Amino acid sequence: MSGLRDDRTAPIEQIGGEGLSRAGVRRAAASLVERVRGGDLGSLPVIVGLVVIWTVFQILNPVFLTSKNLVLITMQCAAIGTIALGIVVVLLVGEIDLSVGSVSGLAAAILAVSFVQLQWNPLFALAAAIAAGMLAGLLYGFLYSRFGLPSFVITLAGLLGFLGLQLWVLGDTGSISLPFDSVFVQFAQQWFLPAWASYSVAAVAVALYALSLIRRARRRAAADLESQSYLEIGVRSGLLLVFLLVTAWYLNLSRGVGVMFLFFIGLVVLMHLVLSRTRWGRAVYAVGGSVEAARRAGIRVDRIYLSVFALCSSLAAVGGILAASRLAAANQSSGGGDTNLNAIAAAVIGGASLFGGRGSAFSALLGVVVIQSISSGLTLLNLDSSVRFMVTGVVLILAVIIDSLSRRTRVASGRA
Known part of the structure; x- marks a missing residue:
């Protein structure tokens, strides 16, 4: 689940909300195209x-x-x-x-x-x-x-x-x-999980996912490697949370998860x-x-x-x-x-x-x-x-x- 990368090697605390700037998006898009051309389709x-x-x-x-x-x-x-x-x-x-x-x-x-x-x-x-x-x-x-x-x-x-x-x-x-x-x-x-339990599982899963991204970004920043910004981590985690909650809600219209x-x-x-x-x-x-x-x-x-x-x-x-x-x-x-x-x-x-x-x-x-x-x-x-x-x-x-x-x-x- 590779995401957008900030090319700067500053610590994550310093790059803060600039990870999803217009230039960053262009670099990420170029990187994606390059990976696809190189056969890394994922x-x-x-x-x-x-x-x-x-x-x-x-x-x-x-x-x-x-x-x-x-x-x-x-x-x-x-x-x-x-x-x-x-x-x-x-x-x-x-x-x-x-x-x-x-x-x-x-x-x-x-x-x-x-x-x-x-x-x-x-x-x-x-x-x-x-x-x-x-x-x-x-x-x-x-x-x-x-x-x-x-x-x-x-x-x-x-x-x-x-x-x-x-x-x-x-x-x-x-x-x-x-x-x-x-x-x-x-x-x-x-x-089957009750509706509230399915939503709770989704929230806990996303929280753990976000925490793992933050820890990984901090380790990479400490090693002077490319790292994700808090904003990018927040956006990715938020999108995942929306996807999981909508999926759980839709399945709960029937028997549930x-x-x-x-x-x-x-x-x-x-x-x-x-x-x-x-x-x-x-x-x-x-x-x-x-x-x-x-x-x-x-x-x-x-x-x-x-x-x-x-x-x-x-x-x-x-x-x-x-x-x-x-x-x-x-x-x-x-x-x-x-x-x-x-x-x-x-x-x-x-x-x-x-x-x-x-x-x-x-x-x-x-x-x-x-x-x-x-x-x-x-x-x-x-x-x-x-x-x-x-x-x-x-x-x-x-x-x-x-x-x-x-x-x-x-x-x-x-x-x-």
């Missing part, structure tokens, strides 16, 4: 594409942008979006995980069996399901680091193996229903902070940029791969639990169908590069919103899944083309 193509998709579907069916339908879209985003979040992390190191669907289905099966049949405490059942996903990822990381097997082959074998394990865990019944009064189903279907969707947003923000503010996150980007350079810099590359695969499978397990909770059942089709395709497509469409080293946690959020918007819009138009698959495929190809072209542009600019 989330711009995704946002433009989302606006086009929403506009087209709204014209074809005015129900699309109603509060009721948008609430439904947000709730549909949580499970696949959580799985896509793990895919983003794996893509950042230039690898792939094709088994996230099977791992999510296995986690759903373990949750249902332990909670319903074995009568375990909900927390124990939840921990067992997530632990199974983490163990799967640790196995991938070990095989990749120890034997140098391609991640494509390892996770493809995992897709088959964990699918079989899922069927074995479910047993002869093949389907286990979760009680509608259980905490899992209530969390996924029935829990779902707790499960808020949980997903929390995961995205947490992952963003981990990737951008911690040594581990910087190491992930370094490995994705150049493995050899990262190794020479002292980064334990094998540990990074191990942790990335474990995190991806853990998030896949969480996504499987959310999906089973929303369906109120775990069965043989849990994690099957287009779960793998949608999760990977969401990560790539959202801006995570297939070449590694580029992308963010918000790629999962943007990508899954695009995927679910297409699905919802085509459903409202009474078009079957065949059309949805074709449209999603076209969007995915366009996203990869944009990624490839921007990468070539960045390389050419670097050589120049």
Whole structure:
């Protein structure tokens, strides 16, 4: 979420309200044009594409942008979006995980069996399901680091193996229903924030965001680097607050902000902070940029791969639990169908590069919103899944083309 920059290096207290002067705006616009020419498109193509998709579907069916339908879209985003979040992390190191669907289905099966049949405490059942996903990822990381097997082959074998394990865990019944009064189903279907709570969450989120910008600006100013002015921080924070409050108000016209969707947003923000503010996150980007350079810099590359695969499978397990909770059942089709395709497509469409080293946690959020918007819009138009698959495929190809072209542009600019 890069914003306008003041070219002067004076402390933030001194540049005060001049950060959004006419000259500053011109410099920011020139900087934006230069970044675009250099191939640094960021989330711009995704946002433009989302606006086009929403506009087209709204014209074809005015129900699309109603509060009721948008609430439904947000709730549909949580499970696949959580799985896509793990895919983003794996893509950042230039690898792939094709088994996230099977791992999510296995986690759903373990949750249902332990909670319903074995009568375990909900927390124990939840921990067992997530632990199974983490163990799967640790196995991938070990095989990749120890034997140098391609991640494509390892996770493809995992897709088959964990699918079989899922069927074995479910047993002869093949389907286990979760009680509608259980905490899992209530969390996924029935829990929505009261209007005042949604507004409060928006205000607290913006306050924390503004505080982080102020602290960052002060650190940069102290180091004689470009820093944002208080006015610019205030404008950005104010615009974000207006956007969040209007969004919450509109969703509150129907059922409101779902707790499960808020949980997903929390995961995205947490992952963003981990990737951008911690040594581990910087190491992930370094490995994705150049493995050899990262190794020479002292980064334990094998540990990074191990942790990335474990995190991806853990998030896949969480996504499987959310999906089973929303369906109120775990069965043989849990994690099957287009779960793998949608999760990977969401990560790539959202801006995570297939070449590694580029992308963010918000790629999962943007990508899954695009995927679910297409699905919802085509459903409202009474078009079957065949059309949805074709449209999603076209969007995915366009996203990869944009990624490839921007990468070539960045390389050419670097050589120049």
